[in-house]
Amino acid sequence: MGTPEEPIILAEHGGLVVAERGPEVILVDRGSGPTEIVVFVLVVVTLVFGGFGLVSLLPGAIGGVSGGPAWLGVALLAVAGAAATAMYISAKTVRRRRSGPLTSFTPVAIFDRSARVYRDGTGAVVAPLDQVRFERRMQATSSSAKLVAVTPDGTRVLKRGNPFGGGVGDLDAVLTRVVHGAPR
Template identity: 80%
Template sequence: MGTSEEPIILAEYGGLVIAERGPEVILVDRGSGPTEIVVFVLVVVTVVFGGFGAVSVWSAAAGGMSAGSAWLGVALLAVAAAAATAMYVSVNALRRRRGRPLTSFTPVAVFDRATRVYRDGAGAEVAPVDQVRFERRMHMTSSSAKLVAVTPNGTRVLKRGHPFGGGIGDLDAVLTRVVHGAPH
C-alpha cells in the first residue's frame, strides 16, 4: 500500500472499481452514488416540469387556456431550466470524479495475494485471503444488491448498490476470480 503506482483497472461497475497493483487487488469506491441519485432526480424534474410548462405555454398561446396558465407555464419552464442547469453541473462533477486517478481515493479493501492477507482501507488486517468469500446480498432499504466479504470474523459490506447508478453487477464473481485465481 505504500507505493503510488497507479493500479490497472480490471472491472468497474456503479462507481466500484476492482484494480490490480502488483500482487495487490484493490477495491475502490469512487463515491459517486449520491451524485448519481441527484442526477436522476434532476432528470425527472427537468422532464416533468419542462413538459407541463411547454404544454401550458402552448395551450395558452393556442387560446385553449387563460393567460394565467401561460405565466404558470413560464414558471414551470424556469424550474425545468434550473434543474437542467443543476443536472449539467452534477454530470460534470461525476465526470471529474471518474477521471481522477485511483490513487486519490482511499481503498475500501486490499487483497494482497503475495502475503495472502485481506486488509481494510485503513490497512488493518481483516482475515487471511483464503478464508474470504465474496457474495451479493439484498439489503432491506433498496432493490439493489450489496457486495459483501464474508470472513470468519463476520461479514463486511464492500459496496451498497443503488438502482439509479448501478448495483454491483458481477463484481462478486470478478473479485472471486481475481483474488483467488491466478494474477493477470
C-alpha cells in the first residue's frame, strides 16, 4: 500500500485548511495557534524591553543626563535580544508547519461526498452529509469566531479561531459550497 495522495488545498485561513482528496473534503488544522500567540507575546516583549533599554542607555551615550544605571539598560536590552531570538525561532516553526504536507496531519473532519457522510478525525461517522451545516459562532473568551458543524446530534467545534492567527475567515461559506455543491 503506497502513501496517501496529497490533498489539493482549496482554502486556508489561520492554519485551518480545506482540501479535496477525490470525493472527500478534508479539514486539517495545522495546529499553529499556540505558537502564533507565543510569537505575538514575544514581539511585544521585544519591543517593550528593547525600547526601555534604549531609552535608559541613549541619554548617557550622547552626553545628556543618564536615564538610569547602565546595567539596567544593558539588562533590558539582553531580555529584548533573548525575546527576539525566541520570536525568530517560533516564527520559523510556524512557517515550517504551514509548509508541511497535509498528509502529516490528522484531519479534524472528513466529508465524504460519495458516501454522503461526515466523519470525525478518527473515521467515526458523525452524521449524514445532508444534515450538516457550517457556521461561524462567537466565542465567550475571544474576539475571534469559531467554526462549527451543526448536526442533528449537536454542534461540533471544528476550529477555535484566535486573533493572532487570523481566525477562521469565510471557511464556513467555503465548506458549505464545497461539501454541498457538486464535486469537481
